[in-house]
Amino acid sequence: MQAISKQLLVELLKESSDGPCLSISQATHRSFPENGQDQIRFRNLIKELEHSLAQHEGKADTAKLLAPFKQLAEDTDFWKYSLDGLVVLGNAKRFHIFKLQRPVADFAVVADTFHLKPLMRVLQTSDRYHVLALSRSSATLYEGNRYQLDPVGTASTFPHRNHEEEIARSLPGDRLEHQEHSATITQQTESYFRAVDKAVIEEFSAASELPLILVTLPEHQGVFRKLSHNNFLLEQGVAIDPTSLKTEELRKRVWEVMEPIHHQRTRQEIDRFKQAQGTGLAQDNIDDVYQAAKQGRVQLLFVDADQRIAGRLLSDPDRIEYVGDFSHPEAEDVLDDIAEMVLRQGGEVLVVPSDIMPSVTGLAALYRF
Template sequence: MSLLSIEELKELVEQPQGLCVSIYMPTAQLGSETQQNSVRFKNLIRQAEAELEKYESRPTNLGHFLEPAIQLDEDDFWQHQSAGLALFIAEGFFRFYRVPIDMIELVVVSDRFHLKPLLPLLSGDDRYYILTLGQRDVRLLEGNRYGITREVEIEGLPQNMDEALQYDETAKDEQRRQGGGAGRAALQAGSYHGQGGERENVKEDLLQYFQLVDKALHDFFRNRHAPLVLAGVNYLLPIYHEANTYNFIVEEGIQHNTKEQTAQELHAEAWAIVEPLFEANQQKAIDYYHESIAAGKGSNDLNEVIQGAFYGRVEQLFVPVGVQKWGHFDPDSMELEMHNEAQLGDEDLLNAAAIQTIFHGGTVYAVEPEKVPDNTPVAAVFRY
């Protein structure tokens, strides 16, 4: 299955009812080690069944409840894995995701899914885009630190310079007939001697073509701030820079033909360009947190942060990966219970805070525990 999206995250949060089982496991990808995947998986299924047995409200037939996950346990399935596997099971609901991040073995049974281990894939701090440029092919790819996550489909995105400019010429001819010649000067630099014929000025045609590409991308990039990396032969990139209207394009690009490159190879080149930008941005976020603490607009108190997250106050949140804080928060009564060990009906409060922050448009930094500012379990900046 594809990488988790914000829309799928919402589905995981909102759709299931009753007991929810979340299972995480690392997965071997090569050779005989893949045989251990099945052994580890069976152990985790047994652990999930044992956890379910503790609940009076458990499904009557646990074998039937867990069956969609159990059916995955076949040799062919284990031969096509990434670094980790995440599974989510509820009554009448099942999803699984192969994920490119290392997982620890974890089983959580609660009245909602445990999603925090996946938050690094959804954090707002490492999303970037690659625009591959060619006269006969243009693609927009989305990625993060773990790889290329998808090819973005853009309605009206030109794919071929000849066709795009011929269509544009036809449209402008129609405008001239209706408008008494308006726009003639703009057409002269890109004039044609018949479809597919020689052009008077290739650079002007490329600029016109890239202006059409930029126009098609405009709505998608509206209100986005992620870096955009250009990829193509070196003479194309400065021409696209001239046509570009997106404020977060990266000056450095991938300056060669990328048509034959794999997604993994393309990601490696792009990530080397954008990683320093993300590191600088994360340091800015840490500095901003310290400034906000001094101004009374930040907190590392879990009770205060949980309340703020549920009411949309959290602008920026740092949570540690691999750390859980168990308890229950009632947003109606504003009451928080915390426990040293997970009890029946508990949820990971850090998970809840992160999910609510994402849903309310905040940015979540899911980081190693030692990278949370002030060495605390949580760190937040409030909008107000």
């Protein structure tokens, strides 16, 4: 399994030249008996890939391309521990598996590029965050959204401290000893916090650029913030002992911090689009946006998370050829392809649900000029 980052998405865009590219996305389930059908549904999606490969032009080694997918389909242990969604990508050189914290539509496609919209939605949605649950002797990092919170960094990620030894050193003695022990514990705590801060930055924040919410006792909030070099650490945290909360309780407390930030970002970007309408800098016509994307003019692209449009982008002449559905051997998701083009040109892609999309066409764009 791999974590999703902007750097990885760029790498996947580059890998898309090694076609044909096979993509599967499907909803999965965390617990029995709901997850009992996930493995069967994955096998059925592989059959759809086989059918598409049979119609695909070229001399692709079908057996070799499908081998890692079929191996995963038979890995019983893998299917016992699922999250809410799964994306599997493969071509002649690479094979990638992503477990997601949100459901995705069941979909299988063979194309010249990977179907990356499910990953772009995870990467570009503004409700994602990290949580650092911190004490003087332990640290756990979580990744979450409005619905889920899962650990991504635990004891193996961070340095370990022997809390029992600290307690022994802090047992009552004479006043001077107590002061010396207190000073020592403070120094050790600060040293440990620095090590945790460094690990979070290097292992997670630098790549993901997700906002970080600190959950720790009130007396540790100020200490950690004073020494932290993490530019993604939010000013507001949760001042409580994280070990006193179950995961779902922790998610609710953290979402109280994150929800206003999430809503503000989404509203601001949608308002920008609405204000730019009529100025020539806002467009929701798919064909026009495609031309602008080719010219590198798209600064921000909204993509409807719940829509797919079957077709292909042609270069001679520059136009979109729409086809009936994804059973067509050359069908790709036009919205996905335009989003990839925008990312390659240095633009930003924001994947949002249908109910808040500023248009009904499947996409909307803000132009640089």
